[in-house]
Amino acid sequence: MLFKYKVLDKSGATKEGQIDAVNPDVAITSLQNRGFTIVSVEQADKNVFGDVAIFERVSNKDIVILSRQISTLFEAQVSVLRVFRLLAAESESPILRKKLAIIADDLQGGSSISQALAKHPKIFSTFYVNMVRAGEESGKLNETFLYLANHLDRSYELTSKAKSALVYPSFVMVVFAVVMILMFTMVIPKLSAILLESGAEIPFFTKIVMGISDFLINYGLFLMIGLIIGSYFLVRYGTTKAGKASFSKFKISIPYLGNLYRKLYLTRIASNMNTMLMSGVPIIKVIENTADVVDNEIYRGILMTAAEEVRAGKSVSDSLVGYDEIPNIMIQMIKIGEETGEMGMILETLSKFYEREVNNSVDALVSLIEPAM
Numbered sequence: 488m489l490f491k492y493k494v495l496d497k498s499g500a501t502k503e504g505q506i507d508a509v510n511p512d513v514a515i516t517s518l519q520n521r522g523f524t525i526v527s528v529e530q531a532d533k534n535v536f537g538d539v540a541i542f543e544r545v546s547n548k549d550i551v552i553l554s555r556q557i558s559t560l561f562e563a564q565v566s567v568l569r570v571f572r573l574l575a576a577e578s579e580s581p582i583l584r585k586k587l588a589i590i591a592d593d594l595q596g597g598s599s600i601s602q603a604l605a606k607h608p609k610i611f612s613t614f615y616v617n618m619v620r621a622g623e624e625s626g627k628l629n630e631t632f633l634y635l636a637n638h639l640d641r642s643y644e645l646t647s648k649a650k651s652a653l654v655y656p657s658f659v660m661v662v663f664a665v666v667m668i669l670m671f672t673m674v675i676p677k678l679s680a681i682l683l684e685s686g687a688e689i690p691f692f693t694k695i696v697m698g699i700s701d702f703l704i705n706y707g708l709f710l711m712i713g714l715i716i717g718s719y720f721l722v723r724y725g726t727t728k729a730g731k732a733s734f735s736k737f738k739i740s741i742p743y744l745g746n747l748y749r750k751l752y753l754t755r756i757a758s759n760m761n762t763m764l765m766s767g768v769p770i771i772k773v774i775e776n777t778a779d780v781v782d783n784e785i786y787r788g789i790l791m792t793a794a795e796e797v798r799a800g801k802s803v804s805d806s807l808v809g810y811d812e813i814p815n816i817m818i819q820m821i822k823i824g825e826e827t828g829e830m831g832m833i834l835e836t837l838s839k840f841y842e843r844e845v846n847n848s849v850d851a852l853v854s855l856i857e858p859a860m
Contacts, residue, residue, distance in 0.1 A: 489531040489585070490514040494523035504592055505531055505585055521596030545610050547643045549580050554636035561629035568594050586610055599623055614759055614780045621766040631766065638762050642755065645845055649751055652849045653744075672707065675700040728784075735784035739812065747848045752786050753817065754841040761834035771798050785812055803830075 490511060493503050502523070506514050514528050553574065560570040571594060575587035586607050593603035601620035604611040615635060622631025679697045682689055689697070703710070724730040739745045739752070756777055763773040771794050778790035793806035804822035807813045817837060824833030 490528050491531045492518060492528045493526040494518055495526060496524075497522055501526070504588055506589055506592065517596075521592070545580055545583050545586075547639060547646075549578075549583055550610070550615075551636050551640045551643060553578070553583065554632045554639065558629045558632035558636060561632065567600060583610070600628070612780045614763065614776045617768055617772065617776050618763060618766055621763070621768050625767060634762065634766075638758065641842075642758065645754060645842060646751065648849055649747060649845060652852050668703070668707075671696075671700045671703045676704065732784045732788075735786075738783065739785065743852065747845065747852065748783075749812065750841050750844045750848060752781055752783050753814070754838055754845055755781055756786065756790070757817075757834045757838035757841060761831055761838055764831045764834065770803065774803070789813065 490506050491503070492506055492514065493501065496502055506517060511528055511530070515525055518525060518528070556574055557570055560573065561567075565573070568591060571587055571591040575584055575591055578584045578587060590600075590603040590607070593606065594600065599620075601616050601623055604619060605616045618631055618635055619628070622628045625631075675696060679700065682693070682697075725734055739748050741748075759777045759780060760773050763776060764770070768776070774790050774794040774797060778787045778794065781787055781790065789807070789810050789812060793803065796806035797803055802822070802825055804818050804825055807818050807821070820833050820837055821830070824830035827833075
């Protein structure tokens with residue numbers, strides 16, 4: 488929950504802001520730990536649509552821009568607190584402005600950057616937070632944020648390209664469905680009336696078309712209500728653990744599109760693992776953090792199991808054996824990386840390979856769809 492506060496600092500100056508906390512008591516304790524004297528703490532006004540801030544999402548592009556800005560300001564040797572105060576005032580995203588102001592307050596209270604970011608998991612992933620933590624430990628925060636910006640930018644471009652390839656055919660299919668509904672409910676009934684009045688013998692397939700038209704006219708409303716109710720329960724099911732697993736499996740099993748999604752996830756896995764390894768993050772943590780950001784329950788399960796097996800003493804390559812979702816070439820390449828001590832370079836090579844594969848698959852998909860459209 489978000490709370491508005493008014494406090495006095497050690498010099499007696501009044502400060503106002505917002506803080507994320509489970510309840511008012513936790514908010515008050517957190518502020519007192521920073522050395523503030525509490526004047527007032529109250530719950531911030533709720534979004535018009537409740538706790539789900541539909542119109543206050545932070546996009547991947549916003550995070551890319553933010554990371555570049557932080558890197559630039561650190562390069563200019565601006566202090567950490569001032570960096571986040573400046574960005575909190577200048578950000579174009581309302582929700583990001585609020586979050587950055589809260590982060591700045593946490594920094595002023597003695598938190599590290601990674602600790603402050605970790606309190607906002609819906610915006611900053613575990614991968615992002617751990618990369619920042621590695622940057623803090625190495626003393627190379629400006630390079631870390633620049634690296635994050637470039638990494639997230641490449642990932643964003645690749646995902647956007649894959650999604651954009653599906654936008655046009657999806658739009659055409661929706662338009663086609665609307666046109667067909669109008670044909671069956673408005674045009675065909677008039678033609679049916681003319682045919683029936685003529686007394687001529689009606690061909691079998693024409694009768695089928697007329698039957699579909701009659702069904703849509705008589706039961707179309709019930710069908711629509713059924714579809715809406717079914718969609719609602721399908722969405723609800725998709726939020727459950729079993730539902731997420733089912734949809735994840737379905738996503739990578741769709742003919743042709745499934746292959747595209749597999750390559751996209753493999754790119755994400757190789758790229759994220761390489762990025763964290765090169766920053767000095769321990770291998771088990773690398774696998775666990777990658778599992779959290781892969782965005783597919785099947786691959787997440789594979790990686791979490793792999794992390795446990797590596798913790799028990801297995802090699803990374805051996806822990807990935809036996810899964811249809813992990814290509815043998817990837818396992819063999821990782822094995823070579825383990826034997827030569829060049830895991831980072833191997834993962835970077837795999838990342839670039841699968842990135843090219845995604846681009847080629849998208850281009851091939853577009854070339855297949857365009858003639859049909």
